[in-house]
Amino acid sequence: MTGEFDFIDNLLNKTTKNKPRFSAVKIGIGDDCAVISQNSKTDLVITADMLVEDIDFRLDWRRAEFVGHKALAVSLSDVAATGAKPLWAMISIGIPEKIWKTDFVEKFYAGWFDLAKKFNVELVGGDVSRTPDKIVIDSIVAGEAKKNCAILRNGAQAGDLIFVTGKLGGAAAGLRLLESGFRFDSEKGSRKNFIRKQLAPNPQIEIGLKLSEKKLATAMLDLSDGISSDLSHLCRASKVGARLIAEKIPLEKNLLQVLKQNEDVISFALNGGEDFELLFTARPKDKNKLEKLFGEKTTFIGQITDDVGKIELARESKIILLEPQGFRHF
Amino acid sequence: MTGEFDFIDNLLNKTTKNKPRFSAVKIGIGDDCAVISQNSKTDLVITADMLVEDIDFRLDWRRAEFVGHKALAVSLSDVAATGAKPLWAMISIGIPEKIWKTDFVEKFYAGWFDLAKKFNVELVGGDVSRTPDKIVIDSIVAGEAKKNCAILRNGAQAGDLIFVTGKLGGAAAGLRLLESGFRFDSEKGSRKNFIRKQLAPNPQIEIGLKLSEKKLATAMLDLSDGISSDLSHLCRASKVGARLIAEKIPLEKNLLQVLKQNEDVISFALNGGEDFELLFTARPKDKNKLEKLFGEKTTFIGQITDDVGKIELARESKIILLEPQGFRHF
Numbered sequence: 001m002t003g004e005f006d007f008i009d010n011l012l013n014k015t016t017k018n019k020p021r022f023s024a025v026k027i028g029i030g031d032d033c034a035v036i037s038q039n040s041k042t043d044l045v046i047t048a049d050m051l052v053e054d055i056d057f058r059l060d061w062r063r064a065e066f067v068g069h070k071a072l073a074v075s076l077s078d079v080a081a082t083g084a085k086p087l088w089a090m091i092s093i094g095i096p097e098k099i100w101k102t103d104f105v106e107k108f109y110a111g112w113f114d115l116a117k118k119f120n121v122e123l124v125g126g127d128v129s130r131t132p133d134k135i136v137i138d139s140i141v142a143g144e145a146k147k148n149c150a151i152l153r154n155g156a157q158a159g160d161l162i163f164v165t166g167k168l169g170g171a172a173a174g175l176r177l178l179e180s181g182f183r184f185d186s187e188k189g190s191r192k193n194f195i196r197k198q199l200a201p202n203p204q205i206e207i208g209l210k211l212s213e214k215k216l217a218t219a220m221l222d223l224s225d226g227i228s229s230d231l232s233h234l235c236r237a238s239k240v241g242a243r244l245i246a247e248k249i250p251l252e253k254n255l256l257q258v259l260k261q262n263e264d265v266i267s268f269a270l271n272g273g274e275d276f277e278l279l280f281t282a283r284p285k286d287k288n289k290l291e292k293l294f295g296e297k298t299t300f301i302g303q304i305t306d307d308v309g310k311i312e313l314a315r316e317s318k319i320i321l322l323e324p325q326g327f328r329h330f
Numbered sequence: 331m332t333g334e335f336d337f338i339d340n341l342l343n344k345t346t347k348n349k350p351r352f353s354a355v356k357i358g359i360g361d362d363c364a365v366i367s368q369n370s371k372t373d374l375v376i377t378a379d380m381l382v383e384d385i386d387f388r389l390d391w392r393r394a395e396f397v398g399h400k401a402l403a404v405s406l407s408d409v410a411a412t413g414a415k416p417l418w419a420m421i422s423i424g425i426p427e428k429i430w431k432t433d434f435v436e437k438f439y440a441g442w443f444d445l446a447k448k449f450n451v452e453l454v455g456g457d458v459s460r461t462p463d464k465i466v467i468d469s470i471v472a473g474e475a476k477k478n479c480a481i482l483r484n485g486a487q488a489g490d491l492i493f494v495t496g497k498l499g500g501a502a503a504g505l506r507l508l509e510s511g512f513r514f515d516s517e518k519g520s521r522k523n524f525i526r527k528q529l530a531p532n533p534q535i536e537i538g539l540k541l542s543e544k545k546l547a548t549a550m551l552d553l554s555d556g557i558s559s560d561l562s563h564l565c566r567a568s569k570v571g572a573r574l575i576a577e578k579i580p581l582e583k584n585l586l587q588v589l590k591q592n593e594d595v596i597s598f599a600l601n602g603g604e605d606f607e608l609l610f611t612a613r614p615k616d617k618n619k620l621e622k623l624f625g626e627k628t629t630f631i632g633q634i635t636d637d638v639g640k641i642e643l644a645r646e647s648k649i650i651l652l653e654p655q656g657f658r659h660f
Contacts, residue, residue, distance in 0.1 A: 004458050007435070007458060008458070011453065014439065014443060014453075015452060015453045015454075018443055018446065018447055018453075019452060020451075023452055024417065024418075025418055025452050025454050028452065028453065028454040028455060029453065029454065029455055029456075033455070034420070034455040036418065036454065038368040038374070039368060039370070040369070044368070046454070046455065047455065048420045048422045048456050048468070048470060049422070049457050050422040050423070050424050050457040050458075050459040051459070052424050052459050052460065052461050052462070053462075054462050055459065055460050055461065055462065056459065087354065088355055088364070088366065090364070090376070090470070092378045092379070092380040092422075092468045094380050094382050094385075094466055097660070100660050105337065113344060113348055117348055121350075122348075122349060122350055122353055122355050122358065123341065123344070123345045123348075123358065123359065124345075124355050124358040124359065124364035124366065124376070125358060125359055125363070125364040125376065125377065125378060126359075126378050127378050127380040127468070128334050128337060128380075128659065128660075129381070129382050129385065129386065130382065130385050130660060131382050131385065131464065132382070132383075132384050132385065132463070133462070133463060133464070134461065134462055134464075136380075136424055136461065138378070138380065138422045138468035140378060140420070140470060329458065329459055329460040330427070330430050330458075
């Protein structure tokens with residue numbers, strides 16, 4: 001087996017080959033969510049995200065409530081990235097016996113339900129299993145989009161403008177702080193803020209919904225691996241290229257606090273993952289509308305090009321080719 | 331945290347407390363599948379099952395294709411137990427790096443797709459992650475039931491007859507053989523058959539569908555933990571009791587081959603899990619209809635009583651109280 005993205009391509013070929021003659025499935029593998037026809041007015045969108053202890057999260061870095069929050073948040077973020085309204089969820093959880101005997105599970109669900117309540121998400125099922133050693137969580141969230149209105153990765157066209165929600169680099173800064181021994185409970189100010197962004201990200205449901213409702217986004221995904229990597233997924237799906245403008249990238253405040261000597265803050269923000277903000281493209285004519293609607297909640301950061309597969313960064317009158325450097329499991 | 335069934339009750343209370351005011355969810359936690367209203371003619375049913383290496387399966391016991399087959403089969407069996415038609419599925423899989431480098435993943439999906447094709451199930455998504463040490467699979471399958479026709483666990487009434495599909499004890503016999511060092515590839519005859527039943531069970535989709543279509547089952551679930559345990563779930567949900575008739579229990583052929591000295595074959599079949607047959611109840615007036623429709627594919631094995639929570643076994647003119655002895659994770 002090669003890398004995980006080749007693996008996904010390979011699966012996509014297999015499902016296409018084996019597709020049943022009559023199928024309600026409109027979008028399967030390869031987007032943030034699968035999109036399935038459910039009635040004449042709406043489509044169902046659904047996503048699954050697996051979180052593994054010591055790979056995707058560390059228990060000594062966080063309260064159990066944060067694990068529950070994040071497990072739901074990452075899947076809600078996928079639903080947000082299609083512009084759908086989240087409705088219900090399932091959680092499968094594998095737990096070692098020694099953790100089962102603690103209050104982890106109780107606190108995990110407390111964190112999960114706190115976030116679920118905020119978005120009216122209902123827990124409908126899942127599974128509980130024992131694992132030999134590490135906690136494993138599979139988070140499944142389903143939502144509802146207006147018929148044929150789910151926003152996909154493949155709709156960007158050359159000339160479209162690129163936008164991002166929120167500020168970038170905060171979650172990566174939080175990760176670095178945690179790796180250096182800082183902890184949420186003992187920090188305050190920017191450091192606490194960075195760590196919170198890493199441990200308990202906020203899915204951008206409202207903005208996703210509004211973009212879908214007003215038909216303003218031509219393509220969208222959520223930033224899980226880092227822009228350099230995620231934008232290349234969007235460009236690949238849309239068969240386009242992109243040029244980002246370095247000085248437009250919205251940086252989280254006080255990032256310099258966590259940078260190493262001579263480290264570049266723009267690269268840090270572009271390659272740092274887990275911001276769970278939305279990256280979307282829109283037609284140039286809708287720029288004013290977007291600015292009016294969202295104010296500083298979204299930022300124009302570049303433009304789609306017809307240079308297929310090429311992601312460039314315009315910086316101080318130079319054009320640099322951007323290599324995807326985000327997180328990969330394999 | 332106490333046992334896993336208390337845990338599920340606890341979750342059910344939490345979801346009830348947090349239920350959104352407007353909800354399409356008809357049945358949530360606690361049945362084989364969640365049931366969700368999707369349009370005026372059909373309901374969506376959906377289930378998730380987590381399988382963990384060395385807890386739920388062992389790699390040295392089986393070909394990777396069997397792992398793929400079983401991951402899908404256990405969830406299809408849950409869909410079968412609601413009488414629904416399976417439609418689409420997701421797989422989340424966590425894999426250690428050393429396994430990723432082998433042909434495991436390729437063969438896993440080959441086994442998965444072989445079974446999926448048989449039931450026209452389409453893979454629509456999932457996730458792939460790295461694990462530190464052991465393989466973890468979360469299998470999600472969704473199906474479609476006619477509006478308000480999904481068969482639940484809670485519909486059994488005193489006087490209803492109890493039926494089971496297929497023969498019991500084969501999968502438990504296979505497990506015992508595997509534990510004793512016998513392997514699928516080197517066996518033949520009954521032993522190979524038992525091991526196949528353990529490694530690659532057949533979900534009873536057709537019978538489930540027919541029971542739903544003809545409205546013949548008042549309650550149903552699939553046999554994953556063993557009848558003694560699964561029947562107690564059904565009785566608990568329906569607030570009834572049950573009396574099984576020992577000599578009616580349909581035993582897999584040649585079970586005696588694997589029994590220990592003085593071991594009781596009926597107890598072995600009642601407590602052995604993973605047969606993935608269907609256990610259902612029906613009105614007495616429908617007994618002939620069922621026999622005509624299914625012949626030897628289903629067997630009458632007892633009757634529902636009003637002795638709430640009590641599972642009895644009538645055997646050689648004695649009545650024995652049956653304690654649930656099936657598999658539990660915690």
